[in-house]
Amino acid sequence: MAVSKKQKILDTALVLFVEQGIHSTSTASIAKASGVANGTLFHHFPSKEDLVISLYQNLKQDFARQVAPQGIASEDLKQQAKSAWDKALDWTIANPLRQQFCLQAVHYQPLTCQLQAKVLEEEFGYLRKLIEYGQQQKLIANYPLDLMLDNCHGQFLTSSSFFINHPELAENPEYREAAFEIFWRALKA
Amino acid sequence: MAVSKKQKILDTALVLFVEQGIHSTSTASIAKASGVANGTLFHHFPSKEDLVISLYQNLKQDFARQVAPQGIASEDLKQQAKSAWDKALDWTIANPLRQQFCLQAVHYQPLTCQLQAKVLEEEFGYLRKLIEYGQQQKLIANYPLDLMLDNCHGQFLTSSSFFINHPELAENPEYREAAFEIFWRALKA
DNA sequence: GTCTATAGTGCGATAGAC
DNA sequence: GTCTATCGCACTATAGAC
Helix, strand or coil, X not given: CCCCHHHHHHXXXXXXXXXXXXXXXXXXXXXXXXXXXXXXXXXHCCCHHHHHHHHHHHHHHHHXXXXXXXXXXXXXXXXXXXXXXXXXXXXXXXXXXXXXXXXXXXXXXXXXXXXXXXXXHHHHXXXXXXHHHHHHCCCECCCCHHHHHHHHHHHHHHHHHHHHHCHHHCCCHHHHHHHHHHHHHHHEC | CCCCHHHHHHHHHHHHHHHHCCCCCCHHHHXXXXXXXXXXXXXXXXXXXXXXXXXXHHHHHHHHHHHCCCCCCCCCHHHHHHHHHHHHHHHHHXXXXXXXXXXXXXXXXXXXHHHHHHHHXXXXXXXXXXXXXXXXXXXXXXXXXXXXXXXXXXXXXXXXHHHHHCHHHCCCHHXXXXXXXHHHHHHEX
């Protein structure tokens, strides 16, 4: 089989969750659209919650793997930030469904805050180090770290949503440059 | 009666929706917690969807009413932005449940994009004028307007969530100032 | 692992008396 | 406007054959 039925279920669930919302999508409809039986779904995922959480973790791991940078070099902090920003933005633009699912999943109650915090640290732990280093070097403004981290995350999600909602602008250099410049101006010393 | 049963239902629904999520909260539990009969709820709100949408519109109207500024004066654009920013932030900090509900409601499918866009324009139409004016006066950076508007909205939601999650910092001048300064640095020329 | 069939539950919404 | 009572449905999850 080209892809396993388990993977087929995950792929289909992603599409349906984004189209209809997580709660409005029944396990029965996922099974049907996946071309598998109802029982098969529950063989692979003990419950609907498990399915949602598996999907979430898969996506976030994939994001972290593709985007993870190699550590901080001493020169040209802005260029390093730009490189990470672009890689992350490219991932979300190439995977709009995944990004939109994550935005929804954040409000899915069984996905505990604890798990979300863990995932966030994997995704943005690099950013924390970059800002701390930049503040030491007086290259980044000296505002409270937790506030800046939240702000970075928020600005990234906003830009990401913007380009997903306006795909025709995603390759427009004016917009791409502007999005990063706005972001960077908020941070720099 | 001090407050109408209709209002009591709205108040109770707000609490339960934020605690448990919109989908996980049954109309029956709202009615019970409100001290009204099941049928009464459906007398005032023809469906659960209507209840959610009414709640959303009520809150947004209240926000717009409380925060709406008086138009743009020619001097001291930054001070005007700060004043609007503070009023808006004060509202969300004073109404954390309302803010948290709105963040969830955005992902509630029956709440159409069309309605959301209309509400957003009522809330942030002022901001559009302020940025356009600021760009003419070379006080605000000349990036694409739609991108800047989304960014402003995003940064505001991020800050608002931050202070709701850290109430002890909401009156801390260092954090309050920093949040606005980060925001403003992203915009200014 | 995959299927069919169905159990069991809780929900949104309605009918009709007061 | 408010209540009680209840209908009908869609859903998650299970049982058991293959």
